[in-house]
Amino acid sequence: MSDSQNNNPYPPDGKSRDTYEKTRFEDKHLHEVHSSLLREKEEPSENFSPMPLIFVGLFMVLAFWSGIYLVWYSGDFGPFHYDETAKPGEAIDDTPREVDMLALGRRVYSQNCVACHQSNGRGISGVYPSLVNVDWVQDNPEMLVKVMLSGLAGPIEVNGSPYNNAMTPFGRLSDQQIAAVLTFIRTDDSFENDSYEVTPELVAEVREQYGSRTDPWTQPELEEIHGPITGGWSPSNGNSSSNDENDDSGDGEAAETEES
Ligand code: HEC
Structure with missing residues (x-):
């Protein structure tokens, strides 16, 4: 009986069962077993894991905070509120800034006329x-x-050269x-x-009459x-005051304002 037991090829490394059982709790053995287990990686698997609640909460706090920030610091999204000279803590000066007409004009020109x-x-030549x-x-x-x-x-004739084309209207631009x-x-x-400037007030007047x-x-x-x-036209020598002959109503008013 014991013989047949001994023939049993167990444990597989050929050591006797005794030896195997004795060495079972030895450091070396434990180490071997664990390192072979450690080499095995967990099987990857498809899965769905919801975003941790803490992140959801954080995002909501962020969104809420950015809303508050916008309300505080947007300056109503007004074009005149940005002030690079302002210092934190100082009262915000939100009186409208004077607009540099030449700079604005240059921009309008490059966006609409070029x-x-x-x-x-x-x-x-010959076209525009x-x-x-x-x-x-x-x-x-x-x-103009x-x-x-x-x-x-x-x-039309421009400086004596003939043109016959069409220019699109720009009524959508503001008076300014x-x-x-x-x-x-x-x-x-x-x-x-080498002429002189045109004021938004004049544009508003003409728009009211002819817009x-x-x-x-x-x-x-x-x-x-x-x-x-x-x-050769100038406000003082204006050949035939501009409004005298026009056929629209409101001549008197316009002629008056023309003087100023
Ligand atoms: C779609 C092309 C086009 C655009 C964009 C355009 N123009 Fe014109 N413009 C013309 C044409 C064409 C004429 C001549 C019209 C004709 O032949 O009757 C003209 C004529 C003029 C004239 C009178 C003639 C002259 O040479 O002085 C002025 C002033 C003028 N444009 C200013 C402007 C300004 C300022 C802008 C931008 C806000 C502008 N144009 C944008 C095509 C254009």
Whole structure:
């Protein structure tokens, strides 16, 4: 019996059962068993584990806090509230800042006019008229506001060169933007027009009178109101006060304000 037991190939390493049992709790043995277990990695498995609640909570706190932050520091998203000179703790000065008309005009120009009149303002000969040192730009600003509000089409002459194309209206721009872009092309050195500025008030006046007009202006129409376009117009010598001959109502009012 005991013989047959001894023949039993157990344990597999050939040691007698006794030896095996004796060495069972020896350091070396334990070590071997554990290291072979440690080599085995856990089987990866597909699973779904929900985001830990602590993160969900953190996100909610963050969202809440950013809402509060926006309400406190957004300045109502007003364009004039940003003040790089303000120091923390000092009272916020939110009086509107004066707008640099030339800087604003330069921006409006590059966003709206360069596609046709080009970035240097010289246009494309025969297609888009130049704005550099030309009679139109130096003429009555009221006429230019009309062109901006309703566009310009049909045959025109700019410094004696004929054009027959159409300019899109820009009535969607604000009074200030229109005033700024006209001021820019009339007074910026690179445009060589050496004229004077156009105010948002003038744009508002013209918009009130002519803003509803949807047809583009033509040169004959403008000349009927403002006299020939020569570039020589100035508020003092204004050939035929601009409003005398116009057929719209409200002439008297406009003529009065013209004086100022
Ligand atoms: C879609 C092209 C186009 C855009 C954009 C455009 N214009 Fe014009 N502009 C024209 C054309 C074309 C004429 C001449 C119209 C005609 O032939 O009747 C003109 C004429 C003018 C004139 C009178 C003629 C002259 O040369 O002085 C002025 C002033 C003017 N544009 C200013 C502007 C300003 C300022 C902007 C930007 C706010 C602008 N234009 C954007 C095409 C354009």
